[in-house]
Amino acid sequence: MTKLGQTAVMALSAILASALASTAVSAASLEDIKKSGSIRIAVANEIPYGYVDPNGDAKGAGPDVAKAIMDKLGVDKIEWVTTNFSSLIPGLQADRFDMVAAEMAIRPDRCKQVLFSEPNSSYGEGLLVAAGNPKGVHAYSDFADKPDLKVAIMAGADQLEMMQKLGVSEGNLVTIAANADAISTVSTGRADAYAATGLTVSGLAGQNDGVEVAGDFVDPVVDGQEVRSWGGFTFASGNEELRDAVNEALAEFKKTDDWSKILTGYGFTQADVDGSGQRTTEQLCTAG
Numbered sequence: 001m002t003k004l005g006q007t008a009v010m011a012l013s014a015i016l017a018s019a020l021a022s023t024a025v026s027a028a029s030l031e032d033i034k035k036s037g038s039i040r041i042a043v044a045n046e047i048p049y050g051y052v053d054p055n056g057d058a059k060g061a062g063p064d065v066a067k068a069i070m071d072k073l074g075v076d077k078i079e080w081v082t083t084n085f086s087s088l089i090p091g092l093q094a095d096r097f098d099m100v101a102a103e104m105a106i107r108p109d110r111c112k113q114v115l116f117s118e119p120n121s122s123y124g125e126g127l128l129v130a131a132g133n134p135k136g137v138h139a140y141s142d143f144a145d146k147p148d149l150k151v152a153i154m155a156g157a158d159q160l161e162m163m164q165k166l167g168v169s170e171g172n173l174v175t176i177a178a179n180a181d182a183i184s185t186v187s188t189g190r191a192d193a194y195a196a197t198g199l200t201v202s203g204l205a206g207q208n209d210g211v212e213v214a215g216d217f218v219d220p221v222v223d224g225q226e227v228r229s230w231g232g233f234t235f236a237s238g239n240e241e242l243r244d245a246v247n248e249a250l251a252e253f254k255k256t257d258d259w260s261k262i263l264t265g266y267g268f269t270q271a272d273v274d275g276s277g278q279r280t281t282e283q284l285c286t287a288g
């Protein structure tokens with residue numbers, strides 16, 4: 001390329017970069033939120049983490065704690081947004097909402113894309129199977145050991161990485177768009193089980209007689225450790241002020257009985273509640 005050509009290409013790249021920068025969306029700041037008295041918070045309709053019930057009321061460990069936090073911050077109005085789990089991070093990045101209250105697991109790959117509060121919860125894994133567990137599935141590793149078995153996972157959820165680490169091949173994975181699709185996927189035999197958190201699975205099993213929680217469940221061991229997740233509130237990168245204000249209010253609220261009552265009221269065990277304080281977000285974001 002001639003020198004003139006190179007200069008033209010560089011000039012064009014600079015124009016493109018500045019055009020892209022000017023269209024980049026920036027999240028509502030803590031100041032904006034306090035001034036308007038209103039915040040947009042997303043959930044992924046997953047009982048008991050975050051969901052909007054048929055009356056339009058937001059419920060779950062994330063929303064109930066978020067309501068208490070917003071009260072402390074003097075934010076009167078919460079506009080609840082429901083979206084698929086896989087759209088939570090892109091939605092924050094596109095400024096569709098200011099915060100996520102889905103108890104999304106704090107993981108290093110996600111910490112590179114968004115900000116997390118300190119943990120609000122901790123939880124383990126489970127399996128949803130068809131009534132009577134016709135294939136006798138009891139562990140995530142079954143899907144690696146018995147190649148004819150298929151397991152459903154929700155798009156964007158961390159069970160994908162667990163299955164990959166356990167050696168489950170792509171062909172044995174059935175990806176569903178939303179948690180609500182799990183019941184039909186499992187009861188019709190499209191997949192032999194749905195892998196999700198233990199509480200997600202019991203929430204679904206309680207909704208339909210065609211499915212049940214796999215009994216004698218063997219907790220998955222990945223990278224030599226039994227899988228445990230720590231859920232937190234999520235914010236767009238750059239929105240540290242909002243994250244810090246939420247962290248401050250959360251730390252205070254976690255000292256109260258109201259906080260633990262919210263969690264146990266949604267089925268979290270005392271070990272889940274106590275476990276939430278056993279990791280910091282920094283530790284979880286930098287875990288190997």
Ligand SMILES: CC1=N[C@H](C(=O)O)[C@@H](O)CN1
Pocket residue numbers: 046049085102103104105106154156157158159196197229231
């Ligand atoms: C609350 C929750 N946690 C996991 C995750 O963060 O990927 C998934 O199981 C989806 N739902």
